[in-house]
Amino acid sequence: MTESVTPDVSVIVTAHSETVVCGPTMRSADLAIEAARAHGYVVETVIALDGATDETREYFDQQRYDHWDRWDFQEADLGRVRNAAVTRSTGRYIAFLDADDLFSENWLVEGIAVLDAAARDGRRVIAHPELNVMFDGGNSVLVHIDQSSPLFTPWFAYLRNYHDSLCLTPREAHVAIPYVSRDIPNGLSFQDWQFSIESMAAGWEHVLVRDTIIFKRRRDASLGQESSNRRSIVRKLPAMAIDRVHDLARVGKASETA
Amino acid sequence: MSRVRHVAARVRRTSRATGASQRGLGPEVAERLRWCVHPRLYLAQLTAEERAALGPAPDIDAIADHYLTVGAAKGLRVCAFFHPQTYADRLAADGLTVPDGEVPFLHWLQVGWDKQVVPTPLFDDAWYLEHHPALRTHPRWIFHHFLTRGCYQPQWVPSPAGRHHGGGPDDDAVHRQDPLLLPELLHRADEHDLRQSSWLEAGVIAVLAKRERVQSAAMQEQIAKAAELEPGVHAPLRVELPSIAPPHAHLGTRMAGELAAARRDRSLDVVDTVVLVPHCRMSGAARVAGELTAALSAINGEGSVAVVATDLPVFERPGLFPDGVPVVDLAHRMVGLAQPARRDLLDGFLRRLRPRRIIVVNSLLGWQLFAEAGRELAKVADLGAYLFTWEVDEHGHRYGFPVGPLQQSLEHLSWVLFDSQRLRTELVERYLMPPATRDRLHFLRTPLATVEADATGVLERRRAAGEPVRVLWAGRFDRQKRFDLVVEIARLMPEVEIQAWGKPVLADVDLDPADLPANTRLMGVYDGFAQLPLDDVDLLLYTSAWDGIPNVVLEGAQSGLPIVASAVGGVPEVIKPATGYLVAAVDDPAAYVAEIRALLADPAGAARKAAVLRDQVHRDFTMDHYRAALRRILGEGAQA
Numbered sequence: 001m002t003e004s005v006t007p008d009v010s011v012i013v014t015a016h017s018e019t020v021v022c023g024p025t026m027r028s029a030d031l032a033i034e035a036a037r038a039h040g041y042v043v044e045t046v047i048a049l050d051g052a053t054d055e056t057r058e059y060f061d062q063q064r065y066d067h068w069d070r071w072d073f074q075e076a077d078l079g080r081v082r083n084a085a086v087t088r089s090t091g092r093y094i095a096f097l098d099a100d101d102l103f104s105e106n107w108l109v110e111g112i113a114v115l116d117a118a119a120r121d122g123r124r125v126i127a128h129p130e131l132n133v134m135f136d137g138g139n140s141v142l143v144h145i146d147q148s149s150p151l152f153t154p155w156f157a158y159l160r161n162y163h164d165s166l167c168l169t170p171r172e173a174h175v176a177i178p179y180v181s182r183d184i185p186n187g188l189s190f191q192d193w194q195f196s197i198e199s200m201a202a203g204w205e206h207v208l209v210r211d212t213i214i215f216k217r218r219r220d221a222s223l224g225q226e227s228s229n230r231r232s233i234v235r236k237l238p239a240m241a242i243d244r245v246h247d248l249a250r251v252g253k254a255s256e257t258a
Numbered sequence: 259m260s261r262v263r264h265v266a267a268r269v270r271r272t273s274r275a276t277g278a279s280q281r282g283l284g285p286e287v288a289e290r291l292r293w294c295v296h297p298r299l300y301l302a303q304l305t306a307e308e309r310a311a312l313g314p315a316p317d318i319d320a321i322a323d324h325y326l327t328v329g330a331a332k333g334l335r336v337c338a339f340f341h342p343q344t345y346a347d348r349l350a351a352d353g354l355t356v357p358d359g360e361v362p363f364l365h366w367l368q369v370g371w372d373k374q375v376v377p378t379p380l381f382d383d384a385w386y387l388e389h390h391p392a393l394r395t396h397p398r399w400i401f402h403h404f405l406t407r408g409c410y411q412p413q414w415v416p417s418p419a420g421r422h423h424g425g426g427p428d429d430d431a432v433h434r435q436d437p438l439l440l441p442e443l444l445h446r447a448d449e450h451d452l453r454q455s456s457w458l459e460a461g462v463i464a465v466l467a468k469r470e471r472v473q474s475a476a477m478q479e480q481i482a483k484a485a486e487l488e489p490g491v492h493a494p495l496r497v498e499l500p501s502i503a504p505p506h507a508h509l510g511t512r513m514a515g516e517l518a519a520a521r522r523d524r525s526l527d528v529v530d531t532v533v534l535v536p537h538c539r540m541s542g543a544a545r546v547a548g549e550l551t552a553a554l555s556a557i558n559g560e561g562s563v564a565v566v567a568t569d570l571p572v573f574e575r576p577g578l579f580p581d582g583v584p585v586v587d588l589a590h591r592m593v594g595l596a597q598p599a600r601r602d603l604l605d606g607f608l609r610r611l612r613p614r615r616i617i618v619v620n621s622l623l624g625w626q627l628f629a630e631a632g633r634e635l636a637k638v639a640d641l642g643a644y645l646f647t648w649e650v651d652e653h654g655h656r657y658g659f660p661v662g663p664l665q666q667s668l669e670h671l672s673w674v675l676f677d678s679q680r681l682r683t684e685l686v687e688r689y690l691m692p693p694a695t696r697d698r699l700h701f702l703r704t705p706l707a708t709v710e711a712d713a714t715g716v717l718e719r720r721r722a723a724g725e726p727v728r729v730l731w732a733g734r735f736d737r738q739k740r741f742d743l744v745v746e747i748a749r750l751m752p753e754v755e756i757q758a759w760g761k762p763v764l765a766d767v768d769l770d771p772a773d774l775p776a777n778t779r780l781m782g783v784y785d786g787f788a789q790l791p792l793d794d795v796d797l798l799l800y801t802s803a804w805d806g807i808p809n810v811v812l813e814g815a816q817s818g819l820p821i822v823a824s825a826v827g828g829v830p831e832v833i834k835p836a837t838g839y840l841v842a843a844v845d846d847p848a849a850y851v852a853e854i855r856a857l858l859a860d861p862a863g864a865a866r867k868a869a870v871l872r873d874q875v876h877r878d879f880t881m882d883h884y885r886a887a888l889r890r891i892l893g894e895g896a897q898a
């Protein structure tokens with residue numbers, strides 16, 4: 001249910017075929033939203049159903065989710081449905097959440113505070129949680145690296161996406177750099193990786209929000225192969241050209257010798 | 259004085275000199291020092307002059323000596339697993355400090371070692387024991403295992419921050435005392451003071467700090483709340499699980515760095531054609547790769563071709579490739595990397611060069627890339643390959659590039675070149691190739707090398723003069739070349755001297771020079787056929803068990819030497835009854851002896867055959883023919 005004033009943040013949960021795994025997801029989102037509202041932030045809450053299966057639609061049709069807006073899309077593509085949802089939403093900031101992942105309760109409160117502080121300083125910032133905790137088949141902790149870290153190296157972006165898609169982002173970043181469509185002929189999807197690279201190339205600074213976590217469900221046995229396929233596409237991005245990559249996202253550091 | 263005792267003495271002297279200890283250091287400490295010496299790390303901190311003074315490959319004792327006399331006083335690090343700040347911090351935790359004026363590393367050898375203070379963030383003794391329970395019976399301090407064994411073998415994971423290297427084995431690392439993580443430790447070395455720390459150590463310290471953050475009260479509160487919603491989130495937080503590596507230790511970072519450095523080394527931007535070779539050492543394939551490269555340069559212009567060595571960091575014969583063609587030793591940059599990192603690195607390197615054409619000439623990594631990523635690669639470049647022969651294992655089974663690799667890659671290849679008609683025909687028949695596939699397979703006669711050797715008339719002169727019969731054999735002393743047959747032939751013909759030139763390359767046969775018959779002489783390595791004493795030999799003997807059209811046979815034919823050769827591979831395309839002496843029973847020494855005797859019985863006839871052969875190869879195996887055929891195959895038209 002959308003509040004009448006301009007929201008500080010639009011929380012957009014994207015779903016396609018998920019059902020019961022969404023329970024913990026939605027509970028975590030509700031807790032984080034409740035905490036944000038307790039801090040005085042206005043939150044728009046959206047479930048973006050993209051070509052939802054009958055089971056998914058039935059799941060989200062439950063009365064218990066009536067405090068969320070349910071938007072239907074037929075994009076059949078995670079990137080396009082995100083773009084469409086951004087266009088229709090009204091929040092200053094956008095917080096995506098995949099339907100099977102979880103926020104930490106403090107994610108929205110702390111993330112909005114970081115973005116507001118950056119805006120006051122005139123910095124263009126995209127916020128990420130400090131940790132990604134992978135569960136349900138992943139069994140690992142990903143420690144995020146922000147761009148000002150001495151460990152940051154743009155070469156790494158050839159091999160892996162530095163930043164998870166579950167970031168907190170000023171609306172204008174998504175408007176200026178929309179997600180690309182899935183690579184249909186190759187059956188690939190790497191929108192978040194490309195967004196990460198292109199936003200850095202456009203001068204956005206990716207920072208970490210202390211004490212916050214995204215809990216990511218990992219069940220995809222073919223992740224390695226998909227990751228390998230994605231790598232071959234990432235190499236084609238102009239910002240990743242071998243003679244340009246050293247300039248990618250150099251925040252407060254001298255350029256690396258190419 | 260033994261080397262160890264000698265080093266111990268130096269330690270004692272230097273310890274006194276540096277004030278490291280008032281008591282002398284015994285052999286035990288000297289032994290510890292030797293375990294700790296990592297030459298590559300130490301040399302990286304020296305000036306060019308200092309390195310030159312130590313010679314091209316200083317051994318462990320030389321490095322230890324230099325450290326004690328020079329490096330210690332300058333604060334250089336000789337051991338990859340001594341991190342001064344970590345040692346100071348951990349010593350302080352025990353209420354100790356390194357006394358003023360003492361060298362921290364020497365203090366650790368004498369004091370810290372006995373107190374079992376681990377002086378590096380790269381090793382966690384509790385973690386190591388927990389994850390390698392078989393080591394609980396290790397008789398010494400567990401750090402000793404890592405220092406002397408674990409750091410040289412990829413299976414030992416030393417800390418919660420991971421393995422710290424690419425995971426590839428290096429069997430010789432232990433002998434060089436070159437820990438597998440050294441490439442990562444020396445990565446971006448110019449940005450770090452190696453005396454104190456490194457990119458790897460800074461990264462590991464950061465990761466360990468990040469791991470500690472997981473245990474902070476604020477994080478634990480958030481995790482507990484999430485776990486109330488989803489019990490599964492507890493599972494990954496067991497502290498023994500390594501963190502997914504951030505960039506400091508991700509092998510991809512090193513790969514990307516090596517890739518950029520490889521291009522930078524040769525100032526490579528974009529090239530038209532890349533030729534992938536395994537290495538460059540004594541082999542006919544290396545010469546063909548050189549001729550191919552020269553032809554491509556002539557067809558497409560200077561600067562259009564680059565050669566990339568992919569399999570072994572050995573490039574012994576750069577002269578085989580034309581001047582001005584950049585040769586990139588990518589193999590050197592991939593030492594310690596395992597698959598699929600090697601394949602990905604080559605893939606990335608090739609994509610950066612944006613070649614119009616990629617040709618594999620016996621590069622195993624190249625064939626692997628074509629097999630696994632050929633479909634994608636073929637969208638951006640024409641893929642081609644050169645085939646010479648299959649191989650035969652010790653059981654007589656065929657294997658090699660014309661078998662699995664060709665089967666997996668052929669659909670992506672625009673064309674395949676053969677140096678013999680025989681292999682092409684065999685593969686067409688074996689795989690029942692339809693015309694469209696067959697048409698992509700081309701036989702090309704390898705152009706003769708530009709040598710001036712002319713042995714015309716030598717046989718008749720030497721026979722007329724009654725000089726002792728001398729047989730020339732030249733090649734690799736490898737299983738394929740059947741040097742064992744040469745030995746048997748020598749035993750059957752004690753009146754003949756066999757001069758054998760070459761060396762073992764693959765080390766797949768036992769060759770004991772003391773066991774050779776007296777009439778067999780090992781002449782050493784030769785650099786090109788023209789270097790051989792063709793005026794002093796009567797004939798060329800060739801004994802290989804399998805081959806294409808071998809280089810040595812072509813060069814013998816080119817020079818006018820009479821030839822006795824095994825009828826294998828493409829040899830019968832050159833050596834025929836009218837041009838030489840072909841041995842059909844290729845495993846039978848007596849069959850070779852019979853042909854040699856037939857040759858010697860009629861020197862005039864042998865000379866005529868050699869002359870016919872010489873004319874033939876000079877007519878057919880020319881660079882002009884080769885380049886014209888290559889142009890046709892590549893669709894480059896008639897003009898260069």
